[in-house]
Amino acid sequence: MKLAHKIMLGGMSILLIYLLFKLIVWQYEAYNERRGFCTAEGKYLTEEEKLQNLKVDLIVALLEDWSKNYDDNWDANLYISKYDLNDEEKIIELMAKSDINKSLEENFGFIAIGSMPEYFARDQLIHCRFGKGNCGKSLYNFDRTIMHSLFNEDNKIDITYLKNLPKDYSFVTDWGRGSTNLQIYPLSSVQKIENKLYKLRSYDIYKFCCDRDFIDKLIKYNNVPISRKNRDKTENEGAYNQEELDLRLDQVDGEIIDDFYILDLYKDRNLALDHPNQVQKFGLFWSAGALRKPAYANKYRKIFVTACGMIAETE
Structure with a gap:
């Protein structure tokens, strides 16, 4: 037998042995999964341990997903709230x-x-060190004096920090400059529905209820009321209504007065949103109108988990 044939046969044998080994491992893990045994940790996890792993994986999975798509997520942020x-x-x-x-x-x-x-930005710098990618100077400021970064210096997620988070904290997602919404996910809301199926509450609010920087940018962008953003500014000689909205927060019930009612109210009256307090009030009422809707009581995200408490699938 020629040497080339021997080498080819040897290579195929190694590949077959490797595939057979992977198949055995996969079958072993599948068997363990069926009986609820966590192969990665080598034990049966308690319900508390599964919940702990799931809460960490909810955040890790989202950050990892974002990191795979620069075009859609380049300015997205995930925050940890102490509330x-x-x-x-x-x-x-x-x-x-x-x-x-x-x-x-x-x-x-x-x-x-x-x-x-x-x-x-750090990914660009890391690739640059290995002679790959664009080595231009990064404009990002890596100073973390106010908030802890969930990314380590090697750009890996700080799992240790996430594991030590209190159970009554929440995480909040912001999809960037083009988004007016925030999504809130309280970790304390994670609950088991049945075997391997859990649920997580989620809430949406509008950023201009609570962020001065976003409010100022919105005012500068609109110049006139939000409802008139796309109109000719010379229409009616640019006049718009400066009246204060005669509405209390407790009147926003989510049924008769909901988020659509609030939006239509501002449009119909052509109310001015050229002052920070006016914009903040609009954001507060609009958010409250949505949050108080009866449908919100059942707004859950369903999550199928593995025996190790990791996300298998979401609905």
Whole structure:
């Protein structure tokens, strides 16, 4: 037999042995999964241990997914809030107490951030060290004096930090400059429905309820009321209504007066949104109108998990 044939036969034998080994491992893991045994940790996990792993994996899975798509997620951020935001009225109360002169981070008690601008900027620098990618100077400021970064210096997620988070914290997602919404996920809301099926509450609010920087940018962008953004500014000689809205927060019930009612009210009256307090009030009422809708009581994200408490599938 020629040497080349021997080498080819040897290579195929090694490949077959490797595939057979992988098949045995896969079958062993599948068997363990069926009996609820966590292969990675070599034991049966308690319900508390599964919940702990799931809470970490919810954040890790989202950050990892974002990191794979620069075009869609280059300016997205995930925040950790020290507040347990597992109730519509808690969120509304926090929004109502927000200081008009403070940032979203300050008003919502953010203590850590998974910043995709930071991730992609560091990723560029790491590739540059190995002679790959664009080696231009990064414009991102890596200083983390206010919030802890969920990314380590090697751009890997800080799992240790996430594992030590209190159970009554929440994580909040912001899809970037083009988005007006925030999504709130309270960790305390994670509950088991049945075997391997869990649920997580989620809430949506509007950023201009609580973020001075976003409010100022919105005013500058619109110049005139939001409802007139796309109209000719010379229409009616540019006149718009400066009246204060005669509506209390407790009247926004989510049924008769909901988010659509609030939006239509501002449009119909052509109300001006050229002052920070007016924009903040609009954001507060609009958010409260959505949060108090009866449908919100059943707004859950369903999650199928493995025996190790990791995400297998979501609905």
